[in-house]
Amino acid sequence: MNQDFRSAYRELAEEAGSYADPERAIAVARRRRRNSILVLPAVLTVAITIGTVLAVRPDSGPAPAQPLGPGVTASAQAPAAATPLPATAVGPATLAYAPCRTCATQIVLATGAHHLVPSDSGMTSIGTSLSPDGRWLSYPAGRDMKIRDLTGDRVWTVASSGPQRRVGIWAWSVDSSRLLLGDYHDGQDNRYTVLRLDTGTRTAVDVAEEDLIVGLLPTGEVLTTPDLLGPDRQRSTRITLTVGTGTAARTIDVDATRWLDATETVVWHDAVHPAAGGGYSLVVATYPGEGPDPTAVLRVNAAGEITDRQDVPSRDKGFQYWYVVGSDGSDVLFGKVETLIGQQATTLIAVQPDGHLREITTLPQEAVIKAPGAR
Amino acid sequence: MSGQDQYAGFREFVLSRGQALSRAAYLLTGDHQAAEDLLQEALARTARHWRRIERDGRPEAYVRTAMLNQLRSWYRRRRPIELPSASVPDRLGGPDVADHVTQQAALARLLALLPPRQRAVLYLRYYEDLSEVDTARLLRCSVGTVKRHAHDALVRLRKQPAHLLDSHPSSEARR
Numbered sequence: 001m002n003q004d005f006r007s008a009y010r011e012l013a014e015e016a017g018s019y020a021d022p023e024r025a026i027a028v029a030r031r032r033r034r035n036s037i038l039v040l041p042a043v044l045t046v047a048i049t050i051g052t053v054l055a056v057r058p059d060s061g062p063a064p065a066q067p068l069g070p071g072v073t074a075s076a077q078a079p080a081a082a083t084p085l086p087a088t089a090v091g092p093a094t095l096a097y098a099p100c101r102t103c104a105t106q107i108v109l110a111t112g113a114h115h116l117v118p119s120d121s122g123m124t125s126i127g128t129s130l131s132p133d134g135r136w137l138s139y140p141a142g143r144d145m146k147i148r149d150l151t152g153d154r155v156w157t158v159a160s161s162g163p164q165r166r167v168g169i170w171a172w173s174v175d176s177s178r179l180l181l182g183d184y185h186d187g188q189d190n191r192y193t194v195l196r197l198d199t200g201t202r203t204a205v206d207v208a209e210e211d212l213i214v215g216l217l218p219t220g221e222v223l224t225t226p227d228l229l230g231p232d233r234q235r236s237t238r239i240t241l242t243v244g245t246g247t248a249a250r251t252i253d254v255d256a257t258r259w260l261d262a263t264e265t266v267v268w269h270d271a272v273h274p275a276a277g278g279g280y281s282l283v284v285a286t287y288p289g290e291g292p293d294p295t296a297v298l299r300v301n302a303a304g305e306i307t308d309r310q311d312v313p314s315r316d317k318g319f320q321y322w323y324v325v326g327s328d329g330s331d332v333l334f335g336k337v338e339t340l341i342g343q344q345a346t347t348l349i350a351v352q353p354d355g356h357l358r359e360i361t362t363l364p365q366e367a368v369i370k371a372p373g374a375r
Numbered sequence: 376m377s378g379q380d381q382y383a384g385f386r387e388f389v390l391s392r393g394q395a396l397s398r399a400a401y402l403l404t405g406d407h408q409a410a411e412d413l414l415q416e417a418l419a420r421t422a423r424h425w426r427r428i429e430r431d432g433r434p435e436a437y438v439r440t441a442m443l444n445q446l447r448s449w450y451r452r453r454r455p456i457e458l459p460s461a462s463v464p465d466r467l468g469g470p471d472v473a474d475h476v477t478q479q480a481a482l483a484r485l486l487a488l489l490p491p492r493q494r495a496v497l498y499l500r501y502y503e504d505l506s507e508v509d510t511a512r513l514l515r516c517s518v519g520t521v522k523r524h525a526h527d528a529l530v531r532l533r534k535q536p537a538h539l540l541d542s543h544p545s546s547e548a549r550r
Contacts, residue, residue: 005529009402009501012482016401019411020393022386025418032423100440168508184508212519270517323515366444 032342082106082114089152090115092134095348096370097363105368107137109150118146129169131176132276132328132373136197138169138179145169145181147195156200161191171216171223172373174276174329180205180216194220206245214272215280217243223274225267235287236267241280241304252304254282259298259309263287266298273327275353278302281332283324284309294322297332297351310355319343326374333360333371385425388434389418396438402498403446405486417441443499443513446491485532493528496521 085107093107096117105117105128117128117139127140138147143160145167160167161183170180170192177198183191190209193202194216205222207213215223221244237257242249256266265287273281282298299308312322312334319340325333331350338345344365350358363369396417400410417438421428428437486494492514499510500521507525511518 005532006501008479008482009497012479012486013398013402013502015479015483016394016398016410017407018394019397019400019407019414020389020418021415022382022389022393022418022422025389025415025422026382026385028415028419029422029425032419100437212517366440 082116085115085118087153090150092150093130093137094134094372095361096128096130096137098128098368099364100366100368105139105370107150110134127169129172129370129375130372131172131179131197132174133176134372135176136172136179140167143167147179147197149197154200156195156197158193158195158202169375170213171375173216173218173220174274174373175218177218178216178220180213180222192222194222196220208245211242214241215274217274221245223272225272235265237265239266239272239282241272252302254280254300254304254306256282256284256298256306259306260284264295270324270326273332274329275299275327276329281327282306283332294324294334299353308355310351312351313357322349325369325371328371328373331358333374335367335369337365339365382422382425384429385422385434388429392435392438396435396442399439399498399502400442401483402486402502403442403491403494405483405489405494409487413442413445414438416445440513443495446495482532489528489531490524493524493531496524497528500525 082104090113091109091111093109095108096105097108098105104119106114107117107130108114117137118141119139120142127138127145129138130136135149135151136147137150138145140146141157143163143166145158147156147158149155158167158181162185165183165185168182168184170182172179177196179195179197181193181195181202183193190207192205192207192213194205195202203220205220207222207224211224211226213222213224217223224242224245225239237260238253238255241252241254243252244250254266260266263286264284266282266284268283268285271283271285273283275281279302280300282300283294284296284298286293286295294312296312297310298306299310300306315322315336320336320338322334322336325335325348327333331352334349334351336347336349338347345362346365346367346369347362348360348369348371350360352358396414397410400414400417401407404410404413420441421434421438425434428434486497489497495514496510499505499513500507505513507518507521511521514521
């Protein structure tokens with residue numbers, strides 16, 4: 001460990017001045033509250049405009065919005081009242097989210113009810129996830145991970161293998177039959193197992209440290225790509241997917257060259273998503289860039305051939321950005337974050353297999369969103 | 376409820392935790408003016424939602440998260456942080472106080488020159504002592520990206536005096 005740097009860095013913190021001025025912050029907060037009331041008509045106009053843009057597609061009609069539940073779709077402000085998750089069956093969930101990074105995580109059921117995810121630390125957005133069909137909920141319990149059947153009473157507990165280790169979620173299979181878990185120490189020394197959700201049996205899998213896990217197939221095989229996101233990253237119009245590990249592994253080469261322009265790459269994190277029925281979705285991002293900036297979704301069949309490209313709408317990058325939330329094996333979900341004062345919110349948007357964009361719900365800007373199937 | 380009462384808890388919170396938050400802001404920016412802007416913006420957001428935040432009982436965590444979000448907004452807008460000087464000092468050495476002060480200033484200046492994302496990674500990894508996994512999840516990126524940012528940041532900071540960064544950065548980045 002580089003203790004010298006750590007010490008110097010911490011020492012540098014002592015050079016900080018005193019920048020906190022509560023009166024100035026309160027004055028700004030009051031002014032913004034007044035302004036937000038005044039700009040409401042403008043916000044509505046923008047919302048209608050965005051809705052129109054999203055609905056217009058080249059060869060088909062507008063996609064109807066499909067709200068997840070009355071509490072979620074209501075506004076980007078205060079979340080609906082959530083109650084503790086009952087121990088009895090509640091039915092599948094459609095979304096898990098925390099209104100902010102330090103807020104309690106809640107799930108939204110198909111009925112529209114909100115329930116708080118059990119937590120012993122107050123911060124469960126890390127590690128909380130839903131299976132693609134919304135039936136299974138994972139959440140951390142200390143250093144262990146619990147996986148609960150929301151439609152029944154089964155709870156699988158995957159215990160960490162040591163006092164310094166934790167269990168994390170890596171990937172759900174798109175048919176919601178399996179879950180890839182990692183037992184790790186400080187993000188390293190991962191030991192992976194695949195949990196069969198119907199039986200609770202676990203199978204160890206070896207994944208090379210240099211490979212990046214991007215999914216789990218219904219067969220229990222792990223999907224990986226070379227980890228090209230390290231220091232030597234570069235633009236790439238091709239990507240190699242590896243199904244399975246060891247001697248049984250097989251590779252699928254995807255050549256997206258003719259589907260991309262000169263500023264785009266298919267190599268970025270959260271780029272690859274297995275699709276139900278075989279095949280994959282690839283998220284295209286701009287390059288060069290210091291962060292992911294998704295521009296399109298490529299649909300790829302099981303043989304690695306690209307069959308379609310669906311563009312993400314252009315936007316004012318000064319006041320809006322998109323990020324990949326995940327995929328349930330069909331839709332690829334994005335968070336559209338508005339940063340302009342008075343319009344700050346995150347909208348969950350699905351890019352459907354037919355190319356339509358569908359606004360799902362709007363949440364607070366700082367919301368941490370875990371859509372079904374997302375890690 | 377009067378305005379005075381509404382923000383009484385906020386004032387008390389800022390008075391008690393303001394210096395700790397100032398340290399975080401300074402490490403996230405490497406620049407006093409930018410640190411003030413960053414922290415004041417986060418505090419304004421906090422004040423606006425104070426009743427809810429106070430009810431949640433984790434105001435300090437909220438402000439730190441707001442600063443990280445704001446840093447990301449700056450990065451998205453490619454907003455440059457103005458620096459008092461664009462020059463980077465040569466390698467320095469010596470144990471005396473003057474040297475120490477100069478080294479700290481040089482480290483701060485180099486820190487300010489880093490992209491905001493790299494500063495956020497350094498702050499979470501080396502000040503908050505978060506793991507790579509937790510850092511990645513807070514910043515909504517992959518562990519590989521955290522490694523890359525840590526690696527890139529440490530490579531650039533190696534221009535600092537040898538005793539600050541005397542081991543190869545990649546060994547740290549692999550933690």
